[in-house]
Amino acid sequence: MTAKLIDGKALAAKIRADMKVKVAQLEAEHGYRPGLAVVLVGENPASQVYVRNKIKACEEAGIRSIEKRLPESTSEEDLLNLVRSLNEDPSVDGILVQLPLPKHISDLKVIDTISPDKDVDGFHVNSAGRLLVGRPGFRPCTPAGIAEMLDSIGFDCSGKRAVVVGRSNIVGKPMALMLLERNATVTIAHSRTKDLPAVCREADLLVVAVGRAKLVTADYVKEGAVVIDVGMDRDENGKLCGDVNTESVLEKASYVTPVPGGVGPMTIAMLLTNTVSAALGKFG
Ligand code: GUN
DSSP: OOOEEOOHHHHHHHHHHHHHHHHHHHHHHHSOOOEEEEEEESOOHHHHHHHHHHHHHHHHHTOEEEEEEEOTTOOHHHHHHHHHHHHHOTTOOEEEEOSSOOTTSOHHHHHHHSOGGGOTTOOSHHHHHHHHHTOOOOOOHHHHHHHHHHHHTTOOOTTOEEEEEOOOTTTHHHHHHHHHHTTOEEEEEOTTOTTHHHHHTTOSEEEEOSOOTTOBOGGGOOTTOEEEEOOOEEOTTSOEEOSBOHHHHHTTOSEEOOSSSSHHHHHHHHHHHHHHHHHHHTTO
């Protein structure tokens, strides 16, 4: 089998265009524009690129971005106070604090200070709990984007074997729960899993989010499986690549997501989706 690539860039563009229409409707009907606060602490180069892309995507969709850049030396209390003031600000619908934060600041304290109503990243323990028990709430953007990609190829999870490699709170765990919600039979594999290739070969759907360049080869893939690559790694020549060796997997899978241009653009599209739904929530 020669796999098809799932074009995340094109799908994300479509979702972003849909959000632009919704934002324009909100403005026409209620004279209101959604606002997303984006907080960046310090000078982490990767975070600066991510934040720039998020702000640009907001602006293109007509969402106001409220950018807050703070120095590396910012105290935890000052950051918590900024989050509290954004919680109180009625023109702010979503709050995103870019991670990682400097070592002297607790990620957990900051995330848990964000009002659950404005938790567009879906990282708050309230959002995580809602996902766990199947109640509506903000879903983390990367797994939500992957769910959209699966819908776009007509992949019905019900009764399928899904293997999620990676158990992070941002991708692996919420992804597994979202696939369970869609009636897949889900396995979470991780660095201590014995015979990872054999576990992965069970999968009709294989989602890989471990941050190890080109880990997954054809040997990990069942004939006809759908392979989703969440990695953003560098290969031995410093070139951007994913956790999946795409070339090797293409001969066995039915669908593969490319890196770049696969899952990455979907994450931003879902951030806009969550921000627009936070704003729509205001108008019942
Ligand atoms: N750092 C890496 N990915 C993300 C993300 O999706 N949201 C936030 N807030 N920080 C990140």
